[in-house]
Amino acid sequence: MKRTTFWALVAATLLTTACALPPFKTAEPKAEEPANMITPMTEKRETLVATGYAVISIQNHRNASQQRLLAIRASKLDAYRALTEQVYGQQLDANTTIADMTVMSDTFRARVEGVVYGAVLVSITPVGDDTYETTLSLDRRIVNDLRSLYIAQLSTKRY
Numbered sequence: 001m002k003r004t005t006f007w008a009l010v011a012a013t014l015l016t017t018a019c020a021l022p023p024f025k026t027a028e029p030k031a032e033e034p035a036n037m038i039t040p041m042t043e044k045r046e047t048l049v050a051t052g053y054a055v056i057s058i059q060n061h062r063n064a065s066q067q068r069l070l071a072i073r074a075s076k077l078d079a080y081r082a083l084t085e086q087v088y089g090q091q092l093d094a095n096t097t098i099a100d101m102t103v104m105s106d107t108f109r110a111r112v113e114g115v116v117y118g119a120v121l122v123s124i125t126p127v128g129d130d131t132y133e134t135t136l137s138l139d140r141r142i143v144n145d146l147r148s149l150y151i152a153q154l155s156t157k158r159y
Contacts, residue, residue: 046139046140047137047138047139047140048083048086048087048137048138048140048143049122049135049136049137050079050080050082050083050085050086050135050136050137050138051079051082051133051134051135051136052074052075052076052077052078052079052080052081052082052133052134052135052136053075053078053127053131053132053133053134054070054071054072054073054074054075054078054131054132055071055130055131056068056071056130056131056132057130059071059074068132071131071132072124072132072134074132075124075131075132075133075134076121076124076134076136078134079134079135079136080116080119080136081112083116083119083136083138084112084113084114084116085112087114087116087138087143087146087147088112088113088114088146088147088150090110090111090112091110091111091112091113092108092109092110092111093108093109093110093111094106094107094108094109095107114146114150115146115149115150116138116146117142117146118138118139118142119136119137119138120136120137120138120139121134121135121136122135122136122137123135
């Protein structure tokens with residue numbers, strides 16, 4: 001009789017406490033998590049910053065001063081390319097050829113395309129004796145405008 005009473009009490013306790021348990025947590029994320037997870041890194045920063053480099057000695061000119069000017073220009077264009085890459089992304093084409101389970105050739109081609117306006121020239125600095133470094137920045141509001149224009153342009157091309 002004692003055993004029956006003991007097991008009856010255990011069963012009654014389990015049944016009554018099971019109703020009082022908090023609901024199981026689901027795998028659904030909190031309302032604030034998706035925005036943080038989905039938001040690109042570029043939208044979390046106030047400005048995008050890009051740096052470009054160019055070597056002076058390889059510029060195609062005999063005059064040393066002209067080589068410097070060309071290197072400054074090339075480093076600025078490289079910085080604009082890096083900025084465009086951050087705004088629009090980079091298109092990558094890759095091709096791998098395999099024969100007899102050995103890679104015969106592996107080719108990659110990267111392409112960046114876009115329009116950038118409103119970039120601010122932060123600095124043009126000589127690095128070492130033979131290189132120039134150019135840094136540009138772009139405000140997040142302008143990045144959002146550029147992306148909106150790009151998406152609008154894509155939607156008009158489809159029709």
